[in-house]
Amino acid sequence: MNGRTLARTLGTAAAVAALTAGLAACGGGSTATGGGSSGAPSVAPAANPTASTCENLLKIDAVPTPDGDPSAPPDPEAAKAWGNQVVPLLNSAIATAPADLKTTLTALQPVAQASATQGAQLPFDDPNLTANVAAYETWAYRNCGYQQVSVMGVDFEFEGMPATLEAGPTAIQMMNHSAANQAHVMLVMEAKDPSMTVEQFVATPQEQLMANFQPLPTAAIAPPGQQGGMLLDLKPGTYFFLCPVGEEYGVPPHFVQGMINKVTVT
Template sequence: MNADLGSGTPEQIQTIVKDFWSAQEPILTSMQPAPDPIKADVEALLALAHNGASTGDSATFTSDDLQTADHNIDQYMLRTCGYGQISVTATDDAYQGIPATIGSGAVALTLNNRGREAHQVLIVRINDGVTEPFRTLLDLPPDQRMQTAAALGSVEVDPGQVGTLFLRLASGRYGVGDFLSQGSTSLDAPGSGDPHYVLGLHAEFTVA
């Protein structure tokens, strides 16, 4: 979901919420009957999807049931699905745990935020034929930077929290960076400073 719910009109926000949950409903329905360890979590998400798709209530995005169910399903997938895993620890000025190389296929990218500010791992695939280091690409103006790599997804968490992103990686060069502003004490309280990647929260790796 790439929408900014803070800047839309009530009608626009309602439409965004309805469209989002309408897309999730068939996915969640296809997961039934879910394995016993996550059966209640899938049912909780499906109830939220029914509600959000019919009412457009943005409170479905901040529901404690959503956070709990999402976390439980992530942990179940990490334990049982055999995905490759990248476990990233973020402080306020560095990433730790990013490998130089990882195998292609389905990967779980987990971010553990041990900093005092909110942090992010945004992952991009660097376009074939681009030879500059990812750090150099970060210095480009945004419009030029977008021509050198394709964003695949991101995970962002508040201080002391853990989040996981699942995605499928093809062979190539990849970069990760924290584009959240310095001074962001939480995801709901964004700062106004430079992006965290300026402080060192960036890395590059290869998928073989």
């Protein structure tokens, strides 16, 4: 990642994060309770399959994807490392998923398996991949019991983004209502300096920003007129939610034009 502009770094990170943003769902644990008639041993109830699926998908979200720097040759070993971490988690999620979600997740198995065994790069330009990602992001948003945030991506603002959030699993959905017919991405950067303002972020040279922020391994990506989402386990701290898209359309990055929010997580 060294030597790249912030726009390219963030744009690449967002693209590479597309799969994990969708694969990331929610966490939860099953609860066992004692019971039984006199003298009979207590028997724990079966684990909640939804919670089990969500827990495995949340773990997938935490697996950093290969950098995917478009100016560098593909790194098959990095892709294999990602795939070998994701495949068993994905398989476990499928094993407990309801029928509708199982179909969606099963369609992603070849992608993860190809990375694990062949070092294949993730096909972010595949519309089938995008559709399956969007499908289970929506399922997770509705079913996993996360803190929910619904945002409208317009030119150029995240309408509805709160200034504060609670720590813990969080589901974000973003609908893209771009009047300029441009894609919008929501990327999350954790700040090392909680006092930094949005104005300071935008005014800081790009190389310095990358030294002062840590991108989270997830992103919401929505083509014009479509919906994207992400699920993440937020820790207390200061975060900037921003759209890095721009140079693809020959314009300044969207966050420079106002598509950026500072959020405090407590």
